[in-house]
Amino acid sequence: MRTTPLLAAALLLAACGHETGKPRAVPPVAFATAVAATQSATQERLWDGVVDAVHKATLSAQTGGRVTELPFDVNDYVQVGDVIVRFTDVEQQSGRRQAEAALRAAEANAREAELGFDRARDLIAKKLVAQAAYDQAVARHDAAKAALEAARAALRQAGEQVDYTVIRAPYSGILTERHVQVGETVRPGQPLISGLSLAQLRVEVEIPQGDMAAIREHRQAAILLEDGRRIEARELILFPYADAATHSFRVRLELPEVETGLQPGMTVKAAFAIGAAERLLIPAAALVRRSEVSAVYVVDARNRVALRQLRLGHRFGDQVEVLAGLAIGERYARDPLAALAHLGAGSAEPAP
Numbered sequence: 001m002r003t004t005p006l007l008a009a010a011l012l013l014a015a016c017g018h019e020t021g022k023p024r025a026v027p028p029v030a031f032a033t034a035v036a037a038t039q040s041a042t043q044e045r046l047w048d049g050v051v052d053a054v055h056k057a058t059l060s061a062q063t064g065g066r067v068t069e070l071p072f073d074v075n076d077y078v079q080v081g082d083v084i085v086r087f088t089d090v091e092q093q094s095g096r097r098q099a100e101a102a103l104r105a106a107e108a109n110a111r112e113a114e115l116g117f118d119r120a121r122d123l124i125a126k127k128l129v130a131q132a133a134y135d136q137a138v139a140r141h142d143a144a145k146a147a148l149e150a151a152r153a154a155l156r157q158a159g160e161q162v163d164y165t166v167i168r169a170p171y172s173g174i175l176t177e178r179h180v181q182v183g184e185t186v187r188p189g190q191p192l193i194s195g196l197s198l199a200q201l202r203v204e205v206e207i208p209q210g211d212m213a214a215i216r217e218h219r220q221a222a223i224l225l226e227d228g229r230r231i232e233a234r235e236l237i238l239f240p241y242a243d244a245a246t247h248s249f250r251v252r253l254e255l256p257e258v259e260t261g262l263q264p265g266m267t268v269k270a271a272f273a274i275g276a277a278e279r280l281l282i283p284a285a286a287l288v289r290r291s292e293v294s295a296v297y298v299v300d301a302r303n304r305v306a307l308r309q310l311r312l313g314h315r316f317g318d319q320v321e322v323l324a325g326l327a328i329g330e331r332y333a334r335d336p337l338a339a340l341a342h343l344g345a346g347s348a349e350p351a352p
Contacts, residue, residue: 035329036326202253
């Protein structure tokens with residue numbers, strides 16, 4: 001009997017144990033998966049806060065003079081100890097030389113008074129001098145010692161006046177404003193230059209009075225950056241009074257010394273803990289980000305793999321909250337690169 005091609009194909013399918021109409025089984029996936037489940041996480045509420053610098057100051061003149069040097073301009077970065085303003089110091093140097101001369105004279109008078117006191121003490125012991133003469137020697141000795149201390153103090157003050165002609169940065173930071181120009185004569189107390197440090201920042205938030213009870217109870221907050229990072233506040237400072245006009249309380253978040261990219265004056269989202277709630281959380285490493293779209297590879301009951309878009313909530317450490325797109329009990333790929341390689345190898349059937 002001669003076998004036709006169609007009959008040969010049917011016999012081949014039968015020999016392989018396949019039944020007509022039965023779907024082809026998909027082999028198990030070759031990458032690690034996890035099952036979506038809820039977890040207990042902190043319930044939070046968001047408010048807008050304003051970034052502020054912890055260290056900011058306006059340096060003023062402590063002596064008079066004419067400005068001879070302004071090495072830095074506005075928006076320049078300065079290191080702690082850098083010279084930022086320099087004055088003329090002619091008068092101050094002259095005052096220090098006068099103080100040095102007065103000190104030498106006081107030292108000479110003190111030595112003479114010391115010798116006179118020693119002689120008077122020896123003579124009074126031998127009863128060769130009157131008590132009044134001895135008392136005068138004691139008085140001259142004490143007065144000379146006091147004059148010497150005054151001369152030393154005057155020299156220290158004169159030296160400080162010379163030091164005041166050179167203004168140095170008290171900490172590293174950014175110059176924000178110059179109040180004088182080169183050649184301008186300044187007087188004591190006149191503002192010279194303003195600056196701030198970016199090393200330590202804080203965020204101030206206005207909180208409605210109805211939410212203050214929960215915030216006082218938990219005392220936990222963080223700021224949420226635009227790149228998805230979450231910076232936990234090092235300390236919360238709750239001001240004990242409310243604004244009479246807005247009936248809101250001010251809360252200050254002290255931030256750790258980490259690189260945040262924030263600048264004083266910027267607004268930022270601050271998340272405050274107000275309780276606990278069940279949330280669907282998945283590892284941030286399982287996400288696929290394409291432009292503004294976040295997705296995850298989902299594996300169905302027949303081991304078919306598909307990329308599904310998600311709507312995300314807050315981030316909690318290395319996990320992120322899923323608001324929509326993934327149901328409890330569904331499997332997803334823990335490693336998106338492995339899932340992509342699995343699809344590229346053609347070992348998975350595309351999801352309907």
